[in-house]
Amino acid sequence: MNTHTTLLVTLRGIVGDAHVLTEGDLTAYEQDWRKRERGKALAVVRPSTTAEVAAVVKACAATGVSIVPQGGNTGMVVGSIPDASGQQVVLSLQRLAQIRQLDAANLTVTVESGCILQTLQEACEKEGFLFPLSLAAEGSCTIGGNLSTNAGGTQVVRYGNTRELCLGLEVVTAQGEIWNGLTGLRKDNTGYDLRHLFIGAEGTLGIITAATLRIYPLPATQLTAFAAVPSLEAAVALLGLAHKHLNAGLTGFEVMGAFALGLVRKHFPQQNVPFQTGPDVPPYCVVLENSDHESESHARGQFERLLEAALEQGCVLDAVVAENLAQARALWHIRESIPLAQAQEGLNIKHDISIAVSRIPAFVQETDALLEQHFRGARLVNYGHLGDGNLHYNVQAPVGTDAEAFLRDQEGPINALVYDVVDRYNGSISAEHGIGSLKRDKLEHHKSPVALNAMRAIKLALDPHNLLNPGRVLKL
Ligand code: FAD
Ligand code: 2HG
Ligand code: ZN
Numbered sequence: 001m002n003t004h005t006t007l008l009v010t011l012r013g014i015v016g017d018a019h020v021l022t023e024g025d026l027t028a029y030e031q032d033w034r035k036r037e038r039g040k041a042l043a044v045v046r047p048s049t050t051a052e053v054a055a056v057v058k059a060c061a062a063t064g065v066s067i068v069p070q071g072g073n074t075g076m077v078v079g080s081i082p083d084a085s086g087q088q089v090v091l092s093l094q095r096l097a098q099i100r101q102l103d104a105a106n107l108t109v110t111v112e113s114g115c116i117l118q119t120l121q122e123a124c125e126k127e128g129f130l131f132p133l134s135l136a137a138e139g140s141c142t143i144g145g146n147l148s149t150n151a152g153g154t155q156v157v158r159y160g161n162t163r164e165l166c167l168g169l170e171v172v173t174a175q176g177e178i179w180n181g182l183t184g185l186r187k188d189n190t191g192y193d194l195r196h197l198f199i200g201a202e203g204t205l206g207i208i209t210a211a212t213l214r215i216y217p218l219p220a221t222q223l224t225a226f227a228a229v230p231s232l233e234a235a236v237a238l239l240g241l242a243h244k245h246l247n248a249g250l251t252g253f254e255v256m257g258a259f260a261l262g263l264v265r266k267h268f269p270q271q272n273v274p275f276q277t278g279p280d281v282p283p284y285c286v287v288l289e290n291s292d293h294e295s296e297s298h299a300r301g302q303f304e305r306l307l308e309a310a311l312e313q314g315c316v317l318d319a320v321v322a323e324n325l326a327q328a329r330a331l332w333h334i335r336e337s338i339p340l341a342q343a344q345e346g347l348n349i350k351h352d353i354s355i356a357v358s359r360i361p362a363f364v365q366e367t368d369a370l371l372e373q374h375f376r377g378a379r380l381v382n383y384g385h386l387g388d389g390n391l392h393y394n395v396q397a398p399v400g401t402d403a404e405a406f407l408r409d410q411e412g413p414i415n416a417l418v419y420d421v422v423d424r425y426n427g428s429i430s431a432e433h434g435i436g437s438l439k440r441d442k443l444e445h446h447k448s449p450v451a452l453n454a455m456r457a458i459k460l461a462l463d464p465h466n467l468l469n470p471g472r473v474l475k476l
Contacts, residue, residue: 004042004087007063011045011089014055019046019095029070029090032078033137034343034350036438039082041068041090048095050112050170050178050209057207058176060089066467067091069203071114071145074137076350077436079202079472080145093144096209099123108167108184110212113144120213129215132159132251136336144208150200152432154335157387158251158291159216161432163199168212171198174205174463184212197458202434203469205462219291222251223299224328225307227319228275228282232361234315235286235386239357241315242288245306249299252289253387254335260383261285263341264334273334274320282317286386287335289328338383342394346403348381349395349411351418354431357389367393367421375414377401390431393418419446435473444475 001009011020021029021044031038042065047053060067070080070092082088093114100110102124109131111120117138124131133146135153145151147169152161159165168182171194181195198206229235235255242250258281265273275282292299303321310316322328342348355363364382371378377398384391395414397406419429419442429446430439444452455474459466466476 003063004065007059007065008043010059011043011056014059015045015047015052019048020044021046028073029092030081032081033074034076034078035347037078037081039084039088040086041082042087044090044092046092046095050096050172053091053093053096053172053207053209054176054178056089056091057172057174061174061176061465061467064465064467065089066470067207068469069093069144069148069207071142071148072116072137072140074141075145075149075436076352076433077430077438079149079434079436079469083471091207093142093207093209097142100210102127102129102215103184104129106184107215108212109215110168110182110184110210111143112210113142113147113208115143117141117143117146124215125218128218130218131165131213131215133162133165136339143211143213147199147208147211148202149434150432152385152388152390154252154254154332154385156385156390157253158248163196165214166195166199166211167214169195169198169208170210171206171208174465174468178209179206182210182212197462200434202436202473204459204473205468207468217293219293221292221296221299222328223290223292223296223303224252224322224331225288225290225303225319226274226322226331226334227286227288227307227310228317229284229286229315230282230317232284232364235284236357236361237313237315238286238288238310239387241306241310241313245302245309246290249290249292249302250288250387251291252287253385254287255383255386255391256285256287256335256338257380257382258283258285259379260338260341260381261334263345263381264337267341267344268337271334271337272330274331275318287331335383338381339392342381342396345396347407348397348403349407349414350433351393351395351415351422351429352390352431352433353393353418353422353427353429354388354390355422355425355427357386359425360386360389360391363421363425363427364391364393367418370417370421371395371414374417375410378410378414385432388431415442422446437472440471440473440475443473
């Protein structure tokens with residue numbers, strides 16, 4: 001038997017025949033969500049306990065076979081699929097999905113990494129608690145994937161990104177050892193905080209098998225408004241007013257350009273997108289959310305005063321406030337449908353960037369003008385988490401052109417143009433999606449050599465044989 005055959009026999013012994021997949025349609029594991037790349041796995045292995053994960057890692061390490069950890073495979077940067085060699089094991093965490101313990105007094109929940117985000121949200125809600133991480137992929141992404149990408153989403157303005165929600169981790173190391181750091185402690189200054197190394201590491205430093213996460217009491221009410229604004233400057237002014245009027249009640253502040261909303265109207269005509277018909281379609285709209293621990297009428301009062309002040313200052317043209325939960329969900333659904341509408345429109349170029357909020361209008365004005373000058377006809381799809389200074393400044397191929405050819409020929413130059421302006425604004429080329437393989441080479445140009453060397457030293461110390469998600473994040 002050759003080494004790979006022997007390894008497959010060992011893996012079947014660890015997780016059972018049914019959970020070592022080598023045949024049939026493996027598209028769901030081998031192709032990324034955006035359909036940018038398709039790889040080929042030696043096998044997809046689906047352990048259901050931490051001990052099984054550790055045994056799988058040990059077996060792979062013993063034969064020098066590299067591992068690609070995978071959760072829901074909803075990542076945006078081609079980080080969770082195997083390469084084309086047919087020699088990598090995809091380690092799917094989907095069966096490691098138990099909610100181990102909700103500690104009401106400690107305000108924490110301990111959950112295994114394959115648990116679907118929405119499953120965790122719903123389980124917490126049933127017990128009267130909020131797990132605030134929220135993103136459009138929540139029905140299929142996993143907690144392990146969220147931690148490994150340090151996912152952001154739509155509640156960061158109040159609760160922070162996944163890193164801020166994590167108090168402890170359980171990790172299987174590249175050597176197949178288990179580190180149990182599920183303390184749930186809010187204070188622990190006993191040297192280096194290893195948890196923060198694994199969060200955002202995109203599976204290159206260890207396999208996250210469980211986490212202890214912060215939860216919050218459910219708010220009494222959550223109100224949503226959808227406002228038309230005359231410019232991005234006005235949206236930034238509205239954000240300032242929202243911070244002032246709502247304070248910690250401000251739990252969401254998203255901006256959407258008219259073209260992005262137009263794509264939602266085009267591809268999901270059943271959705272009723274406010275302010276997008278008639279002669280005066282506003283250039284931008286904003287979704288904002290007020291979560292209140294007092295009462296609905298208190299929250300409505302706050303919203304009214306905020307919108308009155310905003311109308312008076314001219315930073316809002318018009319606004320609707322949801323009357324009930326169903327309307328609030330429908331308004332949020334419009335925002336969350338933008339990436340899906342973009343996917344329906346065709347392959348596109350994504351820029352998940354962050355810039356200081358105050359500089360975003362100038363950044364967009366400058367970059368829009370440069371793109372229009374050098375890439376005439378390219379369609380700019382601009383939306384995102386303005387409250388966090390994070391824009392999805394995306395580019396769709398010109399109407400009537402072949403999107404695949406456009407990406408092949410223009411993605412490099414368009415990225416170079418956009419990222420050059422991002423650098424000049426002291427921004428980041430990845431706010432929340434990570435690096436994967438799609439942005440790996442870009443990182444070399446946009447991060448300091450000192451930081452890159454420190455990252456390489458950490459990678460080599462923890463995974464000296466480069467067995468965990470090789471080729472992702474860093475060039476070694
Ligand atoms: P995967 O895609 O399976 O993996 C992502 C990375 O994590 C890979 O590098 C993988 O190797 C690694 N990994 C996965 N599980 C583990 C583990 N247990 N241990 C170690 N490494 C692991 N992202 C945002 O930040 N904000 C958004 O608002 C947002 N919206 C989205 C909307 C849509 C419609 C879609 C499709 C995606 C969106 N995303 C968003 C991107 C994506 O959902 C997130 O990156 C999510 O956190 C990925 O989770 P996953 O379980 O699918 O991970
Ligand atoms: C979102 O905020 C996601 O909707 C996806 O991060 C962004 O598709 C994108 O560019
Ligand atoms: Zn986003």
